[in-house]
Amino acid sequence: MLKDITLGQFFPGNTVVHRLDPRMKLVLTLIYITALFLAQGLFGYALMLGVLITCLALSRISPKTVLRGLRPVLFIILVTVILNVFFITGETILFEYRFIVITQEGLLTAAFMASRLLMLIVGTFLLTYTTSPIALTDGLEQMLSPLKKIRLPIHELAMMMSIALRFIPTLIEETDKIMSAQKARGADFDSGGLIKRAKAILPLIIPLFISAFRRADELATAMESRCYHGGEGRTRMKVLKSAPRDYMALLFGAVVIATVVLLRAAG
């Protein structure tokens, strides 16, 4: 059911990865992505894979969870592989039948592209799996706070983001509930043609919207009655502080990206 969606879900824990400063985790994720795109050749990829596996092991996220999270993106990866296998031209032809030509270069590129995509996705999973949405938006808000000088409403954006993230599970649960209630009255969501299905979704969408508006209204009242008035002069209960382990992690990131660049230069 809907509840099985794990994309962007947070798994609480108390490992080194969980305890890292969210700002540092955001920076490290950016470093990781950059390194991934700079990596070249077998050694480069092997290094990145090693880094990823180490981080996964440190965070104690079970491989099963990672695999489950990958299920929705498998299709995209499959398409990438197929496109690369058939459309990359090269010299070493392995297989030829009329217009279908498969080359060694094509296969290699496909393999590299697929593993790059997979590592990219799993790497970003690691960020959302180990960082609570609140910590994530807090980190983002602080990192972007210099932009307040040019009058960008950073606090408001961050607040909107954390409210949105906070309500995703609630809305999923609500959808599940309304769906069950309508099914109990014989609603049929999963058969019939396109128009029939679009019509069938009305009994779900209308109550869902009404309840979302009601919730928004109640939340606004609750925030106002606790004197919320935007970001100005607002202090935090949990002030983000960098610990030595954050700098260690940054050093680790710097070493990885330097190695990748060196490998690229050497290869």
Place this chain on the structure above:
Amino acid sequence: MPLLRTEKLNHIYSAGTPFERVAVSDVNFAVEKGEYLGIIGATGSGKSTFIQHLNGLLKPTSGSVYYEGRNIHESKGYARETRFKVGLVFQYPEYQLFESTVFEDIAFGPKNMGLSEAEVRERVLEAAGFAGLKEAQLEKSPFELSGGEKRRAAIAGVIAMRPGVLILDEPTAGLDPQGRDEIVGNILNYKKAREATIIMVTHDMEEISRSVDRIVLFERGKIALEGTPAQVFSEVKLLNELGLSAPKVTLVAERLRELGLPLKKDIYMIEHLRDELKQLREARG
């Protein structure tokens, strides 16, 4: 033969993830035609998950559900049919209203059954009557109704399918005492008129003590206790341990017994206590 029964019913949420949770485990349950059954249990004891199996909304992880002796998951068609025979009213059902008029909303179920327009109309009017809605209210938008009226409209939406078994998950939660009594009265009327079986999940011990034939107590996904109200409410200690409580009058009787009055153990209605005390006084002269 019981009308509705389950055999070794198990349900596990998110099996194989860190969030895995057993909600219902090995439940053997049966209800006879025309019975009025109460289900009680602390929050999270698996009641709500359990009742969603009875009309085939949830598929058991293992075990089976039988309606009139037939496995309801025998075929996809039969599972859907069962939803019309076993009506389920969810908690806070007023949040499922969506049509432009109350009439149309109540007609949603009968229309899904594929009935003719005349028959749909007849059923809507009948169901509205059972739920205590006035005819003038049927042409209003459901969103113009008061909270209690919305609840009635939603219950009517299920009754309109004329289910042989009507299951209600806390139908009186959040209503004022008068609204509560009225809704329970409406449900009883439906039961009498259609010889229906009623299964009611509730936290209101006073209410359940007055009306049901049998009580089933859920604890951690299992049936912990089952029996007549007299049997269940004489287990005051067990109820307390499970985070529930007996009706207030039972507690009063319990305390009086502790203080030395020779009262019976199965007092759960105010009338029982009154009669008992009268008898005691007469005996003493």
